[in-house]
Amino acid sequence: MVSATHYPFSAASDIVQIRNLSYEDPGVRALNNLSFNVARGSVTALVGPNGAGKSTLLRCMAALEQAFDGDISVDGIDVGEQARECHRRIGYLSDFYGLYDSLSVRQCLTYAALSQGLLKNAVSSAVEQTAQQLNLSLKLDTISKTLSRGQRQRLAIGQALIHTPALLILDEPASGLDPEARHELATLFSQLRAAGMTLIVSSHILAELDEYSTHLLVIRQGCIVENRALNSDSARAERIHVSVQWAQPVESRLVAQLIAPLGGVELVQTSAHEALFLVPPEPCARQALLSALVLGGLPVSAFEPKQENLHQSYLRIMQSANQKGDQQ
């Protein structure tokens, strides 16, 4: 449990500010002119296809890569100019991390605490508390080489957060974990957020990100294609299932004609006596759809709005980004 810990960070509302960030590897522009902020106390789900630039972006934020162009500030610190000061405020878990195999869990955590500059008299309690947070208290004297994959993953996360950073950056933290361990991790992330920490989590497991994320940042080919809050009902599009009591199957051409005048309403699919629509989050959009269908003569027997989940949002965003990319 982390309930006893609160993180007294400065009050500016955005902990990360990125302006015009570009990054190049030889022959590859991995990040292309990105600008965005990360709200303090948020949990940002960073998603995108393989090779989109997620790890590169996280490494730039963690002051582990030198940007080709642009500015990054974390907790008021310029990452390019004060990398060491930044490291004190950031906890970072790489997608491919290493552990000292011959050290015990206690020694690994102690080493991480000391290398992050914790005072000697604070180290022992930080180690105990971190082990408790990561459910490793009974493993403190176990040699890390003999830990299971999930336990190693938790130890690596423990090393990243032992100095109670303002910002915790986790690149694929749940890969290799079983469903129960993933759920425990999701609970831990929610607790850390409740205690005031800001998290940025890159993952391909969207159902899990949906459990604890407050913001969504989607990147594709080194560019941002979506950046928005998820934590209000009004932030997500709605999927509305409509059933129609008709002898013949729903005709998609007719339905498409009926909704054509409605801005932003999309017919996703029709099947037998049902149609699925995607409706923008504005309150009146749902009502406008129902009126158009009924006034158009469709004998609607059920009208079931359901909020889009993160997986559905992501697929929709990527589909639209891919279409735009193809047109250019």
Ligand SMILES: Nc1ncnc2c1ncn2[C@@H]1O[C@H](COP(=O)(O)OP(=O)(O)OP(=O)(O)O)[C@@H](O)[C@H]1O
């Ligand atoms: N060391 C490197 N040298 C050259 N190109 C690289 C290097 N590291 C990454 N890249 C390229 O930079 C781009 C972004 O890679 P990155 O690893 O950041 O993507 P990612 O979104 O994290 O992918 P994944 O989901 O597969 O982990 C890719 O085109 C990749 O091939």
